Amino acid sequence: MGLNVRDLACARGGLAMLEGVSFSISPGAALVLRGPNGCGKTTLLRTLAGLQPAFGGEVDCPPEAIAYAAHADGLKATLSVSENLQFWAAIYGTRDIDTALEQMNLRALAGRAAQNLSAGQKRRLGLARLMVTGRPIWVLDEPTVSLDVASVALFGDVVRHHLASGGMAVIATHIDLGLPEAEILDLSRFKARLPEFGVGDFNEAFL
Template sequence: MTGLTVTKLCCVRGERQVFRDLSFHVAPGDMLSLVGPNGSGKSSLLRQLAGLLEVTDGEINLDGAGEDQTVADVVLYAGHLDAVKAPLRVSENLSFWAAFYGVSATQVEPALEAFSLGHLGHLPAGVLSAGQKRRLGLSRLALIDRPLWLLDEPTVSLDTASIAALGDLMRSHLKTGGSIIAATHVDLGLEGTRVLDLSSNGGASL
């Protein structure tokens, strides 16, 4: 399985230094929760780890990855946006991602059922509520096999039952050796969760 080591990572947005000298390690089976006020760099850190934001200084290393593997091969990123294509049906949204990642189409229905969306599969995604769209976006976690999940406020717009379903999915991922780094203000009750506090906006290590 794949772990992650971050060493003296810095992030600059425009003229502002968001954080500096950030160091931590995430091993297979680890859950790391990012906390801190808005603007402390939680989303920026996740985007850097996902390869979506430039690293100005410091290192991000994948541990245990093959020589030819890239971040895209091991990371599944779920950001603020739900990655939902409104004109497509609910089931077609997941079929798109299944084709994109080379996943069998037979896995689409079970992934929808993970968040109780199977009965909505025929509807255009654009008619879904905010919570249903969030569940549809998160159902990619049940569809795509990647060892490291990067989740940015995954519980936003979710009701209690959906938060419980997300917690069960995350717990299962951790038990099979997967790793999760998540910015969330909700305690999902995941045993052994470590916390990285970015509130100081300065150097931090874990």
């Protein structure tokens, strides 16, 4: 079973950002979200991940199917790289961290505390968490922030392997991850219509 979104409306700060968003993703497929800054990409991803309620419409996917990666890496600073992955593996009921260490080029850093990693290394570790969740749908918000060119290519390989194994991905990114079969969805065309205010109905200080 895949991810099916029907006529979804999303809000930020109580105001609708997007409306009428519909798409379907089957196992093995990826969807790349595009659009200018502030168009609602993060709002949509947070809604898909269940971190905020939808304004309307429906998100249909298997229970506990989505793993979400945002700008924060979600690391325990005093734990080592291996300990961080072991912690998240225990949370999600999985055991294997070796694949994540290997594929995200973290094995040489396995014993180093997260607080002593560079920004790029922390990002690789944060993304490695996806691999220990065991969840089929990855929802990713600008996952390549802080990554150098080699690490972007490394993560692209990880995503392709995930898709080849029957996984799915929804990714907000302007970076080419080497996913030629990915569908592109421009969120600009789903921009919500702002309410019309009469004189005196709105305080211009909030514009």
